[in-house]
Amino acid sequence: MQERKPEDVLQELKEMFGGIIKCLPYIIAILIIVIGLVGTIYSIGPDEVGVVQRFGKYSKTTNPGLHMKIPFGVDKVTPVKVQRIFKEEFGTRTKTARGRTTYSMQSYADESLILTGDLNILDVRWIVQFRVKDPVKMLFATINPIVNLRNIAEIVMRRLVGDYTVDEVLTTKREEIDVEAQLCMQTLLDKYDTGLTVVTVKLLNVNPPDKVKPAFNEVNEAKQEKEQAINQAWEAYNKVIPRASGEAERTIREAEGYSLDRINRAKGDADRFLAVLEEYRKAPDITRKRIYIESMSKVIPMAKQKYVIDPKQTSILPLLNIGQKIKGENSK
Secondary structure, eight states: OOOOOHHHHHHHHHHHHHHHHHHHHHHHHHHHHHHHHHHHEEEEOTTEEEEEEETTEEEEEEOSEEEEOOTTTTEEEEEEESSSOEEEEESOOEEEOSSSOEEOOSOOHHHHEEEOTTSOEEEEEEEEEEEESOHHHHHHTSSOHHHHHHHHHHHHHHHHHTTSOHHHHHTTTHHHHHHHHHHHHHHHHHHTTOOEEEEEEEEEEEEOOGGGHHHHHHHHHHHHHHHHHHHHHHHHHHHHHHHHHHHHHHHHHHHHHHHHHHHHHHHHHHHHHHHHHHHHHHOHHHHHHHHHHHHHHHHGGGOSSOOOOOTTOOOSHHHHTHHHHHHHHHHO
């Protein structure tokens, strides 16, 4: 095998690189065309819109689908999910959401400890669900809209909880706080042009802090005992008072009935007396005899023993043995 000279090798290399150098402009042109085509076409998802910037300035907003833009950094497209519901948590964090939801055991007391209107401290945990209403405002009107939303949510929740007592927040006013918090948050978000809209504000857990739970439970037990005693007293009241009121009403009605009866009887007796008097004046003898006969017809039936005495009798001796004769007859 013939040994090759260095001059021949150099000559071959020059010829090879010379061909490559001649083709280099074509290769660069092809690469530029490929890169341009790749950078010109972009896709926007079904739940997104594309915010297009040209030389860093907002140009337009594109809908879902395939679109074209000027490559090489002239146009920049930022996809924004406008249909998705996002969630921010306060006082807690979701660890896993698939299957059974689990939460982080880490404490977020700086977010959740809130002072109530009656100067009690509660551990309030809640969530805020929101979506993007205006992607242009979200990207360019504020530096960090999510941080703004979290700050606004804490401010609003602390103000609202501070307007109620601890019992109201724990029981009856939770739904009212949810609604008011959503309205107040939306007002502030619109004022600062965050481009976000609040979908839901929901209180998850409202409890006293762990350090004061025993004392809080004792207070609740005392309140429950107080409420029980009050309810028992009202129960006794509702049993006794209506019955006494009924008896009093019945006594009053009986007295009124008796009074009305006496008055009517008195009026009847007076009217009857006046009628008799009128007849007596017309015929005194006849009226006197009729009154006598009517009186005797009432009295005689009530007498057990009756004695008929001769009006011509002048001596009282026959009358002395009346009782003895009766006793003798009865003994027979």
